[in-house]
Amino acid sequence: xxxxxxxxxxxxxxxxxxxxxxxxxxxxxxxxxxxxxxxxxxxxxxxxxxxxxxxxxxxxxxxxxxxxxxxxxxxxxxxxxxxxxxxxxxxxxxxxxxxxxxxxxxxxxxxxxxxxxxxxxxxxxxxxxxxxxxxxxxxxxxxxxxxxxxxxxxxxxxxxxxxxxxxxxxxxxxxxxxxxxxxxxxxxxxxxxxxxxxxxxxxxxxxxxxxxxxxxxxxxxxxxxxxxxxxxxxxxxxxxxxxxxxxxxxxxxxxxxxxxxxxxxxxxxxxxxxxxxxxxxxxxxxxxxxxxxxxxxxxxxxxxxxxxxxxxxxxxxxxxxxxxxxxxxxxxxxxxxxxxxxxxxxxxxxxxxxxxxxxxxxxxxxxxxxxxxxxxxxxxxxxxxxxxxxxxxxxxxxxxxxxxxxxxxxxxxxxxxxxxxxxxxxxxxxxxxxxxxxxxxxxxxxxxxxxxxxxxxxxxxxxxxxxxxxxxxxxxxxxxxxxxxxxxxxxxxxxxxxxxxxxxxxxxxxxxxxxxxxxxxxxxxxxxxxxxxxxxxxxxxxxxxxxxxxxxxxxxxxxxxxxxxxxxxxxxxxxxxxxxxxxxxxxxxxxxxxxxxxxxxxxxxxxxxxxxxxxxxxxxxxxxxxxxxxxxxxxxxxxxxxxxxxxxxxxxxxxxx
Amino acid sequence: xxxxxxxxxxxxxxxxxxxxxxxxxxxxxxxxxxxxxxxxxxxxxxxxxxxxxxxxxxxxxxxxxxxxxxxxxxxxxxxxxxxxxxxxxxxxxxxxxxxxxxxxxxxxxxxxxxxxxxxxxxxxxxxxxxxxxxxxxxxxxxxxxxxxxxxxxxxxxxxxxxxxxxxxxxxxxxxxxxxxxxxxxxxxxxxxxxxxxxxxxxxxxxxxxxxxxxxxxxxxxxxxxxxxxxxxxxxxxxxxxxxxxxxxxxxxxxxxxxxxxxxxxxxxxxxxxxxxxxxxxxxxxxxxxxxxxxxxxxxxxxxxxxxxxxxxxxxxxxxxxxxxxxxxxxxxxxxxxxx
Numbered sequence: 001x002x003x004x005x006x007x008x009x010x011x012x013x014x015x016x017x018x019x020x021x022x023x024x025x026x027x028x029x030x031x032x033x034x035x036x037x038x039x040x041x042x043x044x045x046x047x048x049x050x051x052x053x054x055x056x057x058x059x060x061x062x063x064x065x066x067x068x069x070x071x072x073x074x075x076x077x078x079x080x081x082x083x084x085x086x087x088x089x090x091x092x093x094x095x096x097x098x099x100x101x102x103x104x105x106x107x108x109x110x111x112x113x114x115x116x117x118x119x120x121x122x123x124x125x126x127x128x129x130x131x132x133x134x135x136x137x138x139x140x141x142x143x144x145x146x147x148x149x150x151x152x153x154x155x156x157x158x159x160x161x162x163x164x165x166x167x168x169x170x171x172x173x174x175x176x177x178x179x180x181x182x183x184x185x186x187x188x189x190x191x192x193x194x195x196x197x198x199x200x201x202x203x204x205x206x207x208x209x210x211x212x213x214x215x216x217x218x219x220x221x222x223x224x225x226x227x228x229x230x231x232x233x234x235x236x237x238x239x240x241x242x243x244x245x246x247x248x249x250x251x252x253x254x255x256x257x258x259x260x261x262x263x264x265x266x267x268x269x270x271x272x273x274x275x276x277x278x279x280x281x282x283x284x285x286x287x288x289x290x291x292x293x294x295x296x297x298x299x300x301x302x303x304x305x306x307x308x309x310x311x312x313x314x315x316x317x318x319x320x321x322x323x324x325x326x327x328x329x330x331x332x333x334x335x336x337x338x339x340x341x342x343x344x345x346x347x348x349x350x351x352x353x354x355x356x357x358x359x360x361x362x363x364x365x366x367x368x369x370x371x372x373x374x375x376x377x378x379x380x381x382x383x384x385x386x387x388x389x390x391x392x393x394x395x396x397x398x399x400x401x402x403x404x405x406x407x408x409x410x411x412x413x414x415x416x417x418x419x420x421x422x423x424x425x426x427x428x429x430x431x432x433x434x435x436x437x438x439x440x441x442x443x444x445x446x447x448x449x450x451x452x453x454x455x456x457x458x459x460x461x462x463x464x465x466x467x468x469x470x471x472x473x474x475x476x477x478x479x480x481x482x483x484x485x486x487x488x489x490x491x492x493x494x495x496x497x498x499x500x501x502x503x504x505x506x507x508x509x510x511x512x513x514x515x516x517x518x519x520x521x522x523x524x525x526x527x528x529x530x531x532x533x534x535x536x537x538x539x540x541x542x543x544x545x546x547x548x549x550x551x552x553x554x555x556x557x558x559x560x561x562x563x564x565x566x567x568x569x570x571x572x573x574x575x576x577x578x579x580x581x582x583x584x585x586x587x588x589x590x591x592x593x594x595x596x597x598x599x600x601x602x603x604x605x606x607x608x609x610x611x612x613x614x615x616x617x618x619x620x621x622x623x624x625x626x627x628x629x630x631x632x633x634x635x636x637x638x639x640x641x642x643x644x645x646x647x648x649x650x651x652x653x654x655x656x657x
Numbered sequence: 658x659x660x661x662x663x664x665x666x667x668x669x670x671x672x673x674x675x676x677x678x679x680x681x682x683x684x685x686x687x688x689x690x691x692x693x694x695x696x697x698x699x700x701x702x703x704x705x706x707x708x709x710x711x712x713x714x715x716x717x718x719x720x721x722x723x724x725x726x727x728x729x730x731x732x733x734x735x736x737x738x739x740x741x742x743x744x745x746x747x748x749x750x751x752x753x754x755x756x757x758x759x760x761x762x763x764x765x766x767x768x769x770x771x772x773x774x775x776x777x778x779x780x781x782x783x784x785x786x787x788x789x790x791x792x793x794x795x796x797x798x799x800x801x802x803x804x805x806x807x808x809x810x811x812x813x814x815x816x817x818x819x820x821x822x823x824x825x826x827x828x829x830x831x832x833x834x835x836x837x838x839x840x841x842x843x844x845x846x847x848x849x850x851x852x853x854x855x856x857x858x859x860x861x862x863x864x865x866x867x868x869x870x871x872x873x874x875x876x877x878x879x880x881x882x883x884x885x886x887x888x889x890x891x892x893x894x895x896x897x898x899x900x901x902x903x904x905x906x907x908x909x910x911x912x913x914x915x916x917x918x919x920x921x922x923x924x925x926x927x928x929x930x931x932x933x934x935x936x937x938x939x940x941x942x943x944x945x946x947x948x949x950x951x952x953x954x955x956x957x958x959x960x961x962x963x964x965x966x967x968x969x970x971x972x973x974x975x976x977x978x979x980x981x982x983x984x985x986x987x988x989x990x991x992x993x994x995x996x
């Protein structure tokens with residue numbers, strides 16, 4: 001396992017493509033700091049994982065770097081104020097997501113003073129690692145390479161990670177994107193300081209910095225910055241997708257991370273170069289994650305890299321780059337291989353935005369109509385995962401999902417190399433995305449059905465048991481009444497009255513006990529659901545780049561989602577009713593639970609309130625969170641429906657051709 | 658909706674097919690030089706038939722005609738069939754074969770990309786079985802023929818079946834080297850004696866060996882252009898050479914040399930142009946080796962023990978049947994998975 005690197009040795013992966021780089025345009029000018037926009041819109045969901053919990057309210061004045069929303073659950077990331085100003089709204093707004101649907105955002109109106117909150121670095125070398133990682137939860141730092149996976153999750157909390165090698169991903173293999181390149185050219189020393197922190201936290205003995213050979217200035221700067229350390233810069237050939245974490249690890253170490261394992265399980269951890277810089281700023285200076293470098297390129301007058309505050313409107317960035325040329329049709333977030341069309345030009349810049357490309361028909365010609373697959377297997381030659389894309393296409397097209405899974409569909413990283421080389425111009429990746437979402441939806445449905453069956457069986461058993469218990473109680477009571485009547489007629493009467501009332505409200509001690517059991521069961525269910533959710537996310541997210549993970553989170557077919565949405569609405573209504581019944585008691589934070597679980601919980605709550613048990617304390621934000629979750633579920637379902645329709649459309653158009 | 662990748666860099670299907678046609682041009686030129694211009698007539702007839710039947714079938718199948726006609730795949734089928742059958746045959750033979758190949762072997766299976774069998778080889782097999790006599794009437798190389806036919810005389814023969822006054826069919830045709838070898842071996846002749854006949858050249862048959870070399874050159878061009886991978890031709894020629902070498906080394910008097918097998922019959926055409934058809938062939942690298950090796954072995958067995966002088970068409974069709982199986986069992990190891 002202790003792989004040692006002999007300098008200069010590169011372990012090639014299968015395939016890969018070398019598209020025109022188009023990086024020179026945006027590297028002519030140094031990184032510029034973007035001016036303050038009129039307002040900042042901060043989506044709560046800028047990372048992979050749970051929506052963070054909002055800690056401010058409309059009207060609050062906040063300072064630069066102040067916590068606006070804190071990480072909720074294990075996989076989540078905090079949001080901070082990128083500048084000082086006033087919170088003007090906490091509401092839905094359009095976010096940079098392929099679905100084009102709105103999500104919860106905090107709107108901040110800058111006061112122009114840019115006043116920092118009191119902040120300072122910490123002596124991380126002499127601080128307990130657990131404390132460091134816990135404090136990292138407050139940093140808002142996520143993977144800035146585009147995957148946006150919360151960084152504190154990647155740094156094992158126990159500080160004994162078993163990681164021997166830290167790989168710094170500075171390959172930046174996608175065309176057009178140059179933010180990491182410029183960052184290394186200009187801030188190599190700070191990057192190396194950040195690497196030292198990551199190395200310290202992981203206890204890694206070896207540090208390898210992988211950079212593609214098309215960035216000579218960055219390579220030189222990094223080599224200079226690491227001069228007096230044991231770190232190594234490894235120059236890798238320019239070949240897309242060498243920046244994919246698994247591909248890069250293979251290039252540098254010759255090690256294939258098993259498909260079902262994370263890098264850390266084989267003693268390797270991969271961090272993007274911008275992420276480690278964020279670590280440096282957080283630990284050495286105390287600055288949370290409030291900005292990033294964004295390449296603004298493509299069809300703009302002056303392509304350039306900017307340091308952009310999160311929440312900055314896209315058009316503010318476009319204007320700073322000299323404005324979009326007249327024939328610009330839309331904007332792409334990410335690179336031309338894995339990026340996506342932004343739904344509107346007024347979306348905010350988020351943590352995932354490494355590059356914005358102004359697109360025109362000149363730059364990206366619309367693809368010609370697809371021809372049939374001629375089985376030339378160029379896609380297989382280009383696939384960096386050694387898949388058989390032509391077979392996967394065939395299976396996806398014929399809805400033969402089981403076969404697609406057998407042929408390792410889920411190992412596909414959606415890099416697009418197959419589509420790039422396809423002579424028939426088949427949108428292969430879209431077929432894979434479609435098949436993946438269909439399979440995931442089917443799996444979820446099956447899981448839900450299993451869960452429902454289990455719960456129903458448990459419920460029937462409980463009803464049976466309660467019936468028996470009640471019968472026994474009746475018998476006992478009858479016995480007691482008999483003896484009491486003999487003792488004291490007066491008290492006996494009272495007792496009878498009391499027992500009558502209590503029977504009506506079902507509040508006998510035994511029943512209260514039952515309710516408690518139900519509550520405990522519900523709590524366990526919730527925990528299970530949450531765990532399920534988070535593990536699923538972990539699995540899908542670590543392995544895949546950002547676009548892949550957002551896609552894979554689409555979780556139900558349109559029809560089912562509609563039903564689920566209705567069920568959720570009913571659940572919400574019930575919960576609200578229950579809340580109204582007992583004011584001051586808000587429903588639980590059930591954001592992570594599935595809709596069916598939510599409904600169940602709502603019912604339990606209602607039952608408990610009837611017995612007069614106060615539900616466990618909950619944050620007032622929970623209600624908003626739940627609504628957000630439901631809205632998000634609907635949004636996801638809609639997006640999925642759109643995707644399915646589009647895939648169908650693509651298929652029909654192909655058939656026609 | 659994610660539509661990435663937004664960029665692509667691939668030759669279109671038309672470009673790929675066009676390069677295959679281009680790679681056949683040297684062989685056609687040598688053919689004309691060795692056998693006269695008659696082949697150009699057959700090629701033209703085949704091309705027209707292919708385009709017409711393809712258009713007709715697309716129309717009947719309610720598919721757009723223009724994009725599929727301009728992918729040149731039908732033209733390739735036509736050319737390969739025309740080059741595979743004897744050039745001095747009545748016009749209707751090539752028309753029938755081409756039409757069958759396009760209609761039955763290609764369009765009825767769903768057109769481009771869906772045919773399990775190599776259409777040209779299906780057309781060839783149908784003609785060989787239906788018209789065995791015509792299919793073995795190969796013209797002699799011009800330098801060998803008693804009375805070499807001019808282009809107009811070949812034209813006349815193809816369309817009317819008329820030979821010039823006083824010329825008999827045997828004067829313009831001859832057995833192919835493979836055919837001659839087979840019949841003479843049955844007469845218990847020694848290989849060395851058989852191959853001293855004027856029919857034989859240095860590598861294979863006189864005249865036809867140059868065509869074979871031209872196929873080889875065209876094939877190398879396709880390899881250089883990354884239209885075909887090395888796997889198929891190398892495995893086919895390698896296994897054919899190995900197999901024939903084994904027999905030849907054991908008994909040189911009764912088995913022809915590997916060089917003869919490589920440069921005779923349809924070996925070179927098969928290695929670079931027939932088995933390299935991506936649609937009806939396997940897609941995995943290992944599968945390509947098995948497929949081509951299988952074609953080579955069957956071809957050799959038919960040549961030596963079968964009822965026909967050459968066996969490429971049947972070997973290819975048989976191996977086409979095996980393609981799904983080959984593909985299933987030769988899946989490459991996926992990144993991060995155990996074997």
